[in-house]
Structures are given as C-alpha cells and as structure tokens.
Amino acid sequence: KNQVEQSPQSLIILEGKNCTLQCNYTVSPFSNLRWYKQDTGRGPVSLTIMTFSENTKSNGRYTATLDADTKQSSLHITASQLSDSASYICVVREAGGGNKLTFGTGTQLKVEL
Amino acid sequence: ETGVTQTPRHLVMGMTNKKSLKCEQHLGHNAMYWYKQSAKKPLELMFVYSLEERVENNSVPSRFSPECPNSSHLFLHLHTLQPEDSALYLCASSQEDRAAFFGQGTRLTVV
Numbered sequence: 001k002n003q004v005e006q007s008p009q010s011l012i013i014l015e016g017k018n019c020t021l022q023c024n025y026t027v028s029p030f031s032n033l034r035w036y037k038q039d040t041g042r043g044p045v046s047l048t049i050m051t052f053s054e055n056t057k058s059n060g061r062y063t064a065t066l067d068a069d070t071k072q073s074s075l076h077i078t079a080s081q082l083s084d085s086a087s088y089i090c091v092v093r094e095a096g097g098g099n100k101l102t103f104g105t106g107t108q109l110k111v112e113l
Numbered sequence: 114e115t116g117v118t119q120t121p122r123h124l125v126m127g128m129t130n131k132k133s134l135k136c137e138q139h140l141g142h143n144a145m146y147w148y149k150q151s152a153k154k155p156l157e158l159m160f161v162y163s164l165e166e167r168v169e170n171n172s173v174p175s176r177f178s179p180e181c182p183n184s185s186h187l188f189l190h191l192h193t194l195q196p197e198d199s200a201l202y203l204c205a206s207s208q209e210d211r212a213a214f215f216g217q218g219t220r221l222t223v224v
Contacts, residue, residue, distance in 0.1 A: 034212070044156070044213075044215055045115075045215070046212035046213065049212065089155065089156065101158055103155040103156045103157075103158070104155060105154075105155045106155055
C-alpha cells in the first residue's frame with residue numbers, strides 16, 4: 001500500500017528562524033512530489049513540484065529537495081515569518097493513469113514572535 | 114481567489130436530508146476533484162473526474178454521489194449522511210497533472 005509519512009507532526013519556531021520538514025514515501029511507480037501549504041480551513045496551495053530527475057527546487061523562502069533513491073523529500077523554510085504558520089502537506093503522485101495521489105499527514109507549523 | 118468557487122461555504126444537515134455541494138471553475142482545467150478533510154487527518158481523495166469521466170472512486174460510501182455535467186462544474190450529492198461525515202469538503206481542479214487549484218471548501222456538519 002502506498003504511504004506518505006511526514007515529520008515532525010507539529011513544530012513551533014521563533015520568527016526569523018529556519019526549519020526543515022521531512023517527507024518519506026513508498027509510492028511506486030513514482031511520478032512527482034508536491035509540497036502544499038494549507039492555511040486552516042482553506043484549500044492547499046502548491047509550493048513546489050518535483051519530478052524524478054530533480055533534486056532541488058526553490059520558491060522564494062521555500063526550498064524542496066528530493067532523493068528518489070531513498071524516497072525522501074524535505075522542505076526547508078528560511079527566515080520564517082508569522083504568515084508561514086500553516087499545515088504543510090507532502091503529496092506524491094503515482095505514475096500511470098488514474099490520477100492516483102497519496103497525501104501525507106502534514107506538519108503543523110507555528111511561527112511565534 | 115484561486116478561480117475555483119464552492120457553494121455553500123457552510124452547511125448543516127440532518128441525517129435524513131438530501132443536499133448537494135457545488136463546485137465551479139473557469140480556468141479551463143480538464144480535471145476536477147472532491148476531497149474530504151476531517152480534523153487531524155490528511156486530505157482524502159474522494160473522486161476524480163478527468164475529461165468528464167470519473168477515473169477513481171477510492172471506496173467512498175455510496176451516500177456520496179458525484180456528478181460532473183461538464184468540465185467546469187462538479188457536484189457532490191449527499192444523502193443519509195452520518196455524523197462522522199462532518200468535515201471540510203474541498204473541490205479542486207487542474208490541467209492534467211499540473212498544480213491543483215483548490216476552492217475554499219464547504220464546512221459540513223451532520224446532526
């Protein structure tokens with residue numbers, strides 16, 4: 001069964017600090033991996049998408065990495081802001097037809113003053 | 114705004130009621146999705162419509178019935194729901210496997 005596991009489950013950091021979120025998956029065959037940011041009660045917003053051949057991708061203060069061999073991804077947030085407080089969800093798409101997506105459990109990030 | 118509109122934003126219904134959730138997108142996307150988000154759980158993909166053809170069901174109970182009359186509209190018909198069906202229901206659309214755009218969701222409470 002395809003699985004996507006994220007860690008930590010929750011995280012509290014001070015404004016201005018950096019943090020790294022982890023995502024491990026067993027989805028196979030692999031198509032792509034996305035990181036989403038979801039504010040409470042709202043739909044997720046895509047931050048990055050990475051395919052098999054990509055190791056690193058940045059979007060402003062967000063940098064995602066992918067190791068397709070170990071099936072691990074990370075999302076690094078630099079110089080955190082209060083507005084970064086949200087749930088960060090890792091989503092892996094299975095290759096082939098059927099639009100099969102597996103969602104991680106998410107990491108709840110809280111940025112404090 | 115993401116270009117995906119859901120109505121209503123909030124819905125309270127009894128277990129014997131029949132209601133429908135509506136989703137609309139004019140982004141020209143060819144795939145639409147229904148997701149369920151319960152408290153402290155990851156998003157659960159319920160239904161996918163690609164080019165108006167349902168491609169995945171994900172073993173959703175039959176009390177949830179999707180309808181996709183065209184590529185811009187998606188409905189989720191609800192009947193005889195259970196209290197555990199109370200959740201945030203999110204609609205999304207995408208162009209093939211590109212980034213999905215999500216609506217703001219319908220907060221459903223079953224009493």
